[in-house]
Amino acid sequence: MKGTKESGKSANNRPRRNSSRKPDQQLALTVLMKFRLIVNSAKRHFKWVENQCGINGAQLWVLWEINEAPGLRVSELSTAMAMHQSTASNLIEKLVRSKLITRKRARSDQRVVTLFLTEAGRALLRRAPRPARGRLPEALYQLPRNALSELDKLLERVLHEMGPTEKASMRKPLAELLASK
Numbered sequence: 001m002k003g004t005k006e007s008g009k010s011a012n013n014r015p016r017r018n019s020s021r022k023p024d025q026q027l028a029l030t031v032l033m034k035f036r037l038i039v040n041s042a043k044r045h046f047k048w049v050e051n052q053c054g055i056n057g058a059q060l061w062v063l064w065e066i067n068e069a070p071g072l073r074v075s076e077l078s079t080a081m082a083m084h085q086s087t088a089s090n091l092i093e094k095l096v097r098s099k100l101i102t103r104k105r106a107r108s109d110q111r112v113v114t115l116f117l118t119e120a121g122r123a124l125l126r127r128a129p130r131p132a133r134g135r136l137p138e139a140l141y142q143l144p145r146n147a148l149s150e151l152d153k154l155l156e157r158v159l160h161e162m163g164p165t166e167k168a169s170m171r172k173p174l175a176e177l178l179a180s181k
Contacts, residue, residue: 038136043178045135053128055098058173062091063117063125064132066101071114084171091173100124136174 046057053060058081065080066072072080078088092115095101100121106112117125131138140148169177 039178042134042136042174045129046175046178049129053124055095055100055124056173056179057134057175059091059095059100060125060128061133061137061173062088062095063100063121063128066115066117067122067125070116071104074113074115077115081173082171083173084168087172095121134174 049055049057049060055063061081062077065077069076074088074092075085077092078085081088092101092103096103099118102116102118103113104116106114125132133141143151
């Protein structure tokens with residue numbers, strides 16, 4: 001057909017779509033796909049943990065933290081896992097009911113509660129999939145400080161552009177956020 005290239009129309013007289021994206025758009029889509037892969041990898045790890053252990057990824061992380069520091073306080077646990085203290089308390093309650101951890105009150109101050117693994121908790125942790133803290137947290141802990149700092153700045157900028165409204169979700173376990181309902 002005469003003039004199709006010059007007019008910007010295809011042979012069937014419809015406007016041609018420019019299938020090539022601008023380099024910045026293509027790079028943005030590549031980054032988006034990596035976010036998807038990160039989320040999917042984390043979700044698959046949580047499902048694997050639950051299938052292998054019968055507890056979720058956040059609960060396994062609790063067991064790992066208590067194993068690393070027997071006698072850990074609830075406030076210390078919530079700090080170690082970057083979550084709200086009430087969220088940590090809910091996780092602890094489930095693990096106590098499952099007889100995987102015990103709570104002990106300090107003799108000197110009954111308000112102070114410390115956490116310990118039971119034998120069943122230690123056995124579960126020994127046979128649990130690794131990394132016990134989860135794939136994403138473990139990957140982040142492996143990054144050099146300067147790379148982690150740069151990633152933090154870049155994610156802060158992404159969040160600024162998105163304008164998130166539910167900042168409380170920052171203090172919820174990833175396993176809870178990714179759980180299929």
